Structures are given as C-alpha cells and as structure tokens.
Amino acid sequence: MARRRRGRRGRGVGPVVLGLSLAIVALAAFGAIGWVVFRESARPGLDVASLCPEDGPAGHLAVLLDTTDPVSTTQLQAARARIDAMIAEAPDFTRVSFATVSPDAGLRADSIRSLCKPPADVSALTGNPRLVAARYRDEFLAPVEGHLDGLLAIPEAGASPIMEALAEFLTAIPGFATDEIPHRVVLVTDLVQHSDAFSFYRGGDWQSFEAAGGTARLxxxxxxxxxxxxxxxxxxAPREVVDDFWVRYFDAQGVARVRTATLGDL
Structure with missing residues (x-):
C-alpha cells in the first residue's frame, strides 16, 4: 500500500512540471511580443511630405539621368530595369532622389525629386499590413515611377553640363553632405561633359581642368x-581622355568606390 501511495505522488510531478514549463514558454512569448510592439511603437514618426523618419533616413540613393544626347529605347529600358532593382534592394527608409542633366538651370531644379522608401509590409502584430502596403504603393512607388518615366523622356539638348548638374543635385538633397550614413550615387550618362565651364569637345582634359582652377572648385x-x-x-569624344578625367575627378571628390556597367543597344 505504501508503495502505491508513493507511486501516485510520483505520477503527479509530471503534470506540474509540464504546466510550469508551458507557463514559462507563454510568458516568454508574451514578453517577446510585448518587446516587438514596444520597439515598433517607439520608432520615430514619418514626415508627411518626404516619408522620411523624423530622426533622418537610413541611407541615400541619388540617381542622375543624362539624356542630353540620343538614348535608344533599349538603353532606356536597361537603365530603368537597373534603377528599379536598386530601389527594390535599398533598405527601408533610404532617401531616394532623382534629377536630370540639362543646360536649362530651371529644368534641372524642377527635375529634383526626393522621397524616403517606406516599408512595403509589416507584421500584423505591430501594424496594418494593408495600409502599409497601400502607402508604399501609392505614396512612394507610384510617384517615383512616374517621375522616373518623365526624366527618361526628356529630349536631347545642345549641351551636357554633367558636373554642374551633379553638384547642384547633391547639394539640393537634404542631409546628403552631412548625414553619416551610406551614400550611393548612380549616374546614367555617357560621361561626355560639354558646357561653357569645361568640354571634351573643345579638347578639355584633366590637366586643362586643373590649370583653369577646376579642382579648387570641387x-x-x-x-x-x-x-x-x-x-x-x-x-x-576620345575614350582615353574621358576615362582619365573621371577617374581623377572621382578620386579628387573622395569617392570610396566606383562601379561601371555599359548600357549597350545591340
């Protein structure tokens, strides 16, 4: 009889331990959910106009398009596909900015558009997935795609002030020069600078640019x-002269890394 009583007490230990274990797991799960909710609720709000967090973007993606010389449909499609991929790969809250190269200063200024990329989805625990997806689609993706279509359709012009357009563009992007975050610049161009300040068509090269005080103005x-x-x-324009110039230009500007790809049309 005594052994049976001891057996009953032994059998009761298992359910107690199991219950305690389940309670601990449940508390841990609720704690994790609570931490996620707290973390999400503590995030800074978004600026309505730019969609950027109040404490600043996570990075910069700045795209400058040069259609001052003829560009084929094949090249435009290739450029668009690469830019779309870069935007899709960019981390959430990256500030995505666009501008064009043009001899018309007013057109250059009007072409600048800058928005932060909001999340495309969110957990149902911390937000409304439908509303988040709608904001990404309607407030970010649609305006960006529409603006990009417009920039790629700008007709050719009689001059190509690439350096001037690039300097104005980067200066116009809020925080680009001061934010200590990743900076990525994309140039869709033939790199053939042609303006009153400097032109490859007039025999310009790095040496003449430097002699004219160009490096001091960077x-x-x-x-x-x-x-x-x-x-x-x-x-x-002479390929060797153009390449030599831009290698030196990027080095003088403190660029960390340069990647190149050719957008052919054959």
Whole structure:
C-alpha cells in the first residue's frame, strides 16, 4: 500500500512540471511580443511630405539621368530595369532622389525629386499590413515611377553640363553632405561633359581642368560615397581622355568606390 501511495505522488510531478514549463514558454512569448510592439511603437514618426523618419533616413540613393544626347529605347529600358532593382534592394527608409542633366538651370531644379522608401509590409502584430502596403504603393512607388518615366523622356539638348548638374543635385538633397550614413550615387550618362565651364569637345582634359582652377572648385559632396556609372557608349569624344578625367575627378571628390556597367543597344 505504501508503495502505491508513493507511486501516485510520483505520477503527479509530471503534470506540474509540464504546466510550469508551458507557463514559462507563454510568458516568454508574451514578453517577446510585448518587446516587438514596444520597439515598433517607439520608432520615430514619418514626415508627411518626404516619408522620411523624423530622426533622418537610413541611407541615400541619388540617381542622375543624362539624356542630353540620343538614348535608344533599349538603353532606356536597361537603365530603368537597373534603377528599379536598386530601389527594390535599398533598405527601408533610404532617401531616394532623382534629377536630370540639362543646360536649362530651371529644368534641372524642377527635375529634383526626393522621397524616403517606406516599408512595403509589416507584421500584423505591430501594424496594418494593408495600409502599409497601400502607402508604399501609392505614396512612394507610384510617384517615383512616374517621375522616373518623365526624366527618361526628356529630349536631347545642345549641351551636357554633367558636373554642374551633379553638384547642384547633391547639394539640393537634404542631409546628403552631412548625414553619416551610406551614400550611393548612380549616374546614367555617357560621361561626355560639354558646357561653357569645361568640354571634351573643345579638347578639355584633366590637366586643362586643373590649370583653369577646376579642382579648387570641387565641393567634395561625393566624399565617402559609392558611385555606379551606367554608361551610355559614345564615340564622339576620345575614350582615353574621358576615362582619365573621371577617374581623377572621382578620386579628387573622395569617392570610396566606383562601379561601371555599359548600357549597350545591340
């Protein structure tokens, strides 16, 4: 009889331990959920106009498009696909900015558009997935795609002030020169600078640019940035001179890394 009583007490230990274990797991799960909710609720709010967090963006993606010389449909499609992929890969809250190269200063200024990329989805525990997806689609993706379509459709012009447009563009992006966050600049261009200040068509090269005081005027807005050149091939200017110039230009501007890809049309 005594052994049976001891057996009954032994059998009762299992359910108690199991119950305690389940309670601990439940408390841990509720604690984790509570931490996630607290963390999400503590995040800074978004600026309505720019969609950027109040404490600033997570990074910069600045895209400058140069259609001052003829660009084929194939090249435009290739450029668009690469830019779309870069935007999709960019972390949430990256400030995405666009501008164009043009001899018309007013057009250059009007072409600048800058928005932060909001999250495309969210956990149902911390937000409303439907509303988050709608904001991404309607307030970010649609305006960006529409603006990009417009920039790619700008007709050719009689001059290509690439350096001037780039300097104005980067200066106009809020925080670009001062934010200590990743900076990525994308140039869709043939790199053939042609303006009153400097032109490859007039025999300009790095030496003549330097002799004319050009290096002293560089603002180093690209300091620490990564640059992607989506190059539109041209045969109108000496390739060696153009390449040598831009290698030196990017180095003088403090660029951390340069990647190049050719957008061919054959």
């Amino acid at each position: 603002g180093r807005a690209l300091d620490g940035a990564e640059v992607d050149v989506l190059r539109l091939p041209r045969v109108a």
